[in-house]
Amino acid sequence: MKKLLFILLLPLVLLTQSAAVRLDQSEEAGARIKAIYIYNFTKYIEWPAEYKEGNFVIGVYGTSIPLLNELNKMAASKTVGSQKMEIKNITAAAEAAQCHIVYILADNSSQLADVVGKIKGKSTLIVTDKPGMAKLGAGINFSVVENKQKIELNRANIEKYKLKVASTLVEMAVQVK
Amino acid sequence: MLNLKRTVCLAMLLVTAALAEAQQSKVSAAYSFFQQDQLDSAKACIDAAVKHPETSANGQAWYLRGFIYKSVYNKLEKGNKLSPSRLEALASFKKSIALDTTQENVQECIKNVKYLATTLYNDAAASLDSIDYKIAIGNFEKFKEYYLLVDPTPANIAQKDIAFSLAMASLYTKIFESDRKGKTEFLKLAKDAYNKILSIDPNNIGANYNMGILYYNQAVNLINQSDYDLDIVALNDIQDNSINLFKESLPFMEKAYELDPKRRETLLGLSGIYFSLNEFEKSNMYKLKLEELEKQK
Numbered sequence: 001m002k003k004l005l006f007i008l009l010l011p012l013v014l015l016t017q018s019a020a021v022r023l024d025q026s027e028e029a030g031a032r033i034k035a036i037y038i039y040n041f042t043k044y045i046e047w048p049a050e051y052k053e054g055n056f057v058i059g060v061y062g063t064s065i066p067l068l069n070e071l072n073k074m075a076a077s078k079t080v081g082s083q084k085m086e087i088k089n090i091t092a093a094a095e096a097a098q099c100h101i102v103y104i105l106a107d108n109s110s111q112l113a114d115v116v117g118k119i120k121g122k123s124t125l126i127v128t129d130k131p132g133m134a135k136l137g138a139g140i141n142f143s144v145v146e147n148k149q150k151i152e153l154n155r156a157n158i159e160k161y162k163l164k165v166a167s168t169l170v171e172m173a174v175q176v177k
Numbered sequence: 178m179l180n181l182k183r184t185v186c187l188a189m190l191l192v193t194a195a196l197a198e199a200q201q202s203k204v205s206a207a208y209s210f211f212q213q214d215q216l217d218s219a220k221a222c223i224d225a226a227v228k229h230p231e232t233s234a235n236g237q238a239w240y241l242r243g244f245i246y247k248s249v250y251n252k253l254e255k256g257n258k259l260s261p262s263r264l265e266a267l268a269s270f271k272k273s274i275a276l277d278t279t280q281e282n283v284q285e286c287i288k289n290v291k292y293l294a295t296t297l298y299n300d301a302a303a304s305l306d307s308i309d310y311k312i313a314i315g316n317f318e319k320f321k322e323y324y325l326l327v328d329p330t331p332a333n334i335a336q337k338d339i340a341f342s343l344a345m346a347s348l349y350t351k352i353f354e355s356d357r358k359g360k361t362e363f364l365k366l367a368k369d370a371y372n373k374i375l376s377i378d379p380n381n382i383g384a385n386y387n388m389g390i391l392y393y394n395q396a397v398n399l400i401n402q403s404d405y406d407l408d409i410v411a412l413n414d415i416q417d418n419s420i421n422l423f424k425e426s427l428p429f430m431e432k433a434y435e436l437d438p439k440r441r442e443t444l445l446g447l448s449g450i451y452f453s454l455n456e457f458e459k460s461n462m463y464k465l466k467l468e469e470l471e472k473q474k
Contacts, residue, residue, distance in 0.1 A: 025394075025397045025401075025449065026397065026448075026449040026450075026452040026453045026460075027452065028397075028401060029396075029397045029400040029401055029419070029453060030452065030453065030455075032400050032401055032403065033400060033412065033416065035405060036403060036404075036405055036407050036412050037409070037412070039405045039406070040408065040409050040412075074405045077405065078405050078406070144455040147420050147423075147454045147455050147456070148413070148416045148417070148420060148455070149416060149455065169409075172409045172410070
């Protein structure tokens with residue numbers, strides 16, 4: 001009959017490559033969870049009247065780029081009542097006194113006592129990220145329970161700074177005394 | 178009476194022979210038209226011949242039909258990924274192989290099946306996009322059906338099945354990633370494709386790794402799409418769901434690691450999964466392994 005053409009199977013290899021995983025995706029997701037918690041704190045905790053003017057300042061004591069990015073994104077899209085949110089990366093305990101919330105990252109946990117010393121007479125909520133910190137002066141401490149990000153809450157450590165905490169938040173936290 | 182019976186029988190034989198000759202002449206006519214490149218007439222004659230009971234079981238007629246339709250495909254339908262003539266040609270060569278008791282044309286039929294099946298495969302490969310992917314699937318299934326005549330080795334067909342399914346899964350993932358909220362069905366299709374590969378070859382590194390990544394990305398996206406307004410109860414539900422997805426991801430990524438412990442992406446994946454499960458020691462362990470690997474380079 002007629003001449004047969006020679007033909008080859010085309011390779012499919014190039015079509016099977018997938019995008020590589022980015023480790024910072026996990027860090028971003030972890031930071032997102034923390035940011036959502038922090039925004040909840042602003043809803044369930046009430047600051048004294050004199051703290052309801054100007055910007056609502058959240059200080060981050062330590063270095064975490066994903067967390068700072070998340071908090072800045074949150075600040076750009078949300079408010080606390082009528083107050084704009086301002087995110088500060090603080091580098092000294094004294095700066096905590098200018099914040100509504102100071103979040104001491106795990107690597108800076110040793111600074112907790114200093115921060116406690118600097119915010120006497122102020123209304124600053126101390127948030128930490130290391131086991132045992134709620135017993136050492138933090139109002140709220142992030143903790144992990146069965147792989148899940150949870151919070152421990154020490155009511156006394158919140159209220160001694162003239163902050164009122166809603167019972168809803170207390171019920172959703174592991175209480176520490 | 179006996180004479181009458183003999184006469185009738187003879188008459189019937191003569192009619193049958195005449196009809197058979199008529200059908201054979203249709204085959205001859207088809208061949209003649211084919212040689213003159215009058216493909217429409219060749220088709221009409223050969224189609225009539227293979228439909229007639231006298232020649233429907235004639236391997237030569239089907240063999241010729243295969244060539245006629247192959248010519249139609251090559252001349253008129255080469256750019257048509259859904260070419261009906263290509264399928265007619267393949268079906269004809271297959272039928273010819275089945276009917277060819279003398280084995281006279283079998284090798285030639287197989288060569289032609291190989292050529293046409295390969296064009297199906299290549300058209301399938303060329304259709305791997307968000308618009309034509311169903312054509313790709315249809316052509317690949319037809320390719321498999323006919324390629325078995327060329328190479329009946331199950332392992333070889335399985336390899337082609339794996340390569341195609343990997344490509345399909347990758348395409349489904351790409352479509353899903355283009356619109357995560359609107360095209361969720363493609364996530365399921367991607368997972369189904371990887372599961373199909375793993376049912377054939379549980380040690381396929383690509384399928385294990387990509388399946389792990391699918392679950393991992395699903396978990397990460399679930400969290401990253403959450404609004405800051407989410408209350409803590411709803412956040413807990415999101416965390417539960419994402420943890421389940423990270424846990425689904427883990428065995429696939431661990432299997433990929435077991436199969437190739439020095440693959441950078443897998444170490445990153447495991448570190449990321451354990452980080453998301455808040456198991457930081459394990460996350461750091463894989464991070465360190467990755468750093469050691471990078472130092473060796």
